[in-house]
Amino acid sequence: MTLHDTPQKHGVNYAEATRVWARIAALSFGGPAGQIAVMHRILVDELRWVSEARFLHALNFCMLLPGPEAQQLATYLGWSLHGVRGGVTAGALFVLPGLLCLMALSWIYVLYGHVPAIASIFFGLQCAVLAIVAQALWRVGKRALRTRTALLVAVASFLALRGFNLPFPLVVIAAAAIGWIALRPAVIEPATDATMQRASPLRAAIVAAVLWLLPVVVLFLLFGPDATFTRVASFFSRLAVVSFGGAYAALAYVAQHAVETEHWLSASEMLDGLGMAETTPGPLIMVVQFVGFLAGYRPSGSLLAGTLAGLLTTWVTFAPCFVWIFLGAPYVERLRSNKKLAGVLAGITAAVVGVIASLAVWFALHLLFAAGSMTPDWRASLLTVLALLLLFAAKRGVLTVLAVCAAGSVVLAQL
Template sequence: MTYPKEIYKEICFVFARLGLFAFGGPAAHIAMMEDELVTKRKWLTKTDFMDLIGFTNLIPGPNSTELAIALGYKHGGKIGLFLAGICFIFPAMTIVLLLAMFYKQYGEVPLIEAIFIGIKPVILAVIIQALFRLGQTTIKGTKSLLLFLAAYLLSLMGVGEITILILSGLTMLLPQQLVKWRSLHLAVEPMSLTVLFLTFLKIGSVLYGSGYVLLAFLQAEFIDRYAALTSAQLLHAVAIGQFPPGPVFTTATFVGYLIIMGGFIGWLVTIF
């Protein structure tokens, strides 16, 4: 189906503006989309909007970005899907790239280090607050609380995130006791474009929830497994990801730029 060019222009304008000014993480992004597209522009009903939110919560990946893509498809078909995704992601990605370049060039300067030291407590507070809000909506009842505690204990024991996700899903699906598995430690390859791409592909395929869940995966893969980043660099990446508008997961583009010496190539690889 072919849509008028005005539809595509409207999609580009709306999502580029959201990507440029949507500060506050996934919850804020979704609220702004509802206000803009349901209340003001009447693209769809509130019921349809809630259905799309439910759909994006059933699949892995960053929820607010997936919602933007779904809204673009609903309003402008396949072309609208791509336009909405690109326009929503690109502003934050570009800002993060510029900040990553600045960090890589001047990150060791005492003044810059002092700025990041001041940012770290704020970022930790933001993460804790986000986790608390997420916990309020997801931990309902004794069963979900016990599952959360079991998953937390498994994480402390060193079990991989993917294994925990599978075990948790099976525990909710099947009436059997949760079995404690230890994650398999495979031979570590030197970090390369291929490893970087496959690592982010794996993360993207099993990442449920908001962009904040990405942090645990980045810690496990790039600090614990490959030692490609330091804890300080990850905190800096989170700080940079929080600074611009748009989806929080643009933190990944900062990580890709730092890890790969080519810089821009690593930045592009993490997008896909």
């Protein structure tokens, strides 16, 4: 047994834990991998509040759930330290810095986004984001496509979205069914930990579910189903239930509905929002706040309406995360050893590869062949290739790639 396998006895002060969660939130750049690494370094290596085994079991559990796994991991670990109060504190603080930063950037975007220098910066970010999505596709594909069945599921998912424009939830359900029937990945037997088996905080989960759905019901009753705020709340509530596979997979559904069906924003604006989310702390799925902001802002040009719609989007996106954690956390060991559930998740993970590929193609067509041109835009092509080289050949981090592409775009705009 190593030193880090034996955390300190639970005597962690709640106020001290709150300060630590705030610190983790402020340092949570770089997507889920970077955010999870920050939590591991602080909670396992530095403070030894959590054992290595518990951290890994918690991470595996959170990867089974829809929604951002890093934020759910923070919620779970906060719950394991201080119960429901700790879970709410950790999960909420993890989201807060990104919420504030992205809201400020959303205001800047609608007020000054037309300024040539600002527009050039966002164009560079779009090119970097296309390369980042390609990198995510490569990484997920290497991990998920290890059998012929998984490869077929990925290809079918891509064709379903790009070729037949089938709804994203239907693709997820079909992949889950195939995984249930045909995929049986090896299940790692978890170490037992008696402290994980405390009574289910069912009451907290029910309260979280009510708070999640209450705004949707109230908006429906007050304004009807066709009001913008009602549609925003309804759509992002549905997204929260089917957002398996990380932010990039969920964004395929957002692109399908928010861009092509609702026309709340354009494809280039979607890329801009993703670029902003990449540069701010917190979960990458926070980009949906920007989508909600534009949905509320566009009809009237009101910053207040945009702000309220952005906050509403954030609420219905992240409130369900607390429901999943408080319902499932006490049963984490049992869930991890369920082979059929593992098969379902393997099917969904394989489908996610096809979903991310669909998103990458969609982004590439709108960015490289803007305004219906038959030839690719040379500036976009040059910056995208530069971003790909930085990510795959030079092994540079996301923030470096975003900064280089933004600066390069400003320079190219002068030519």
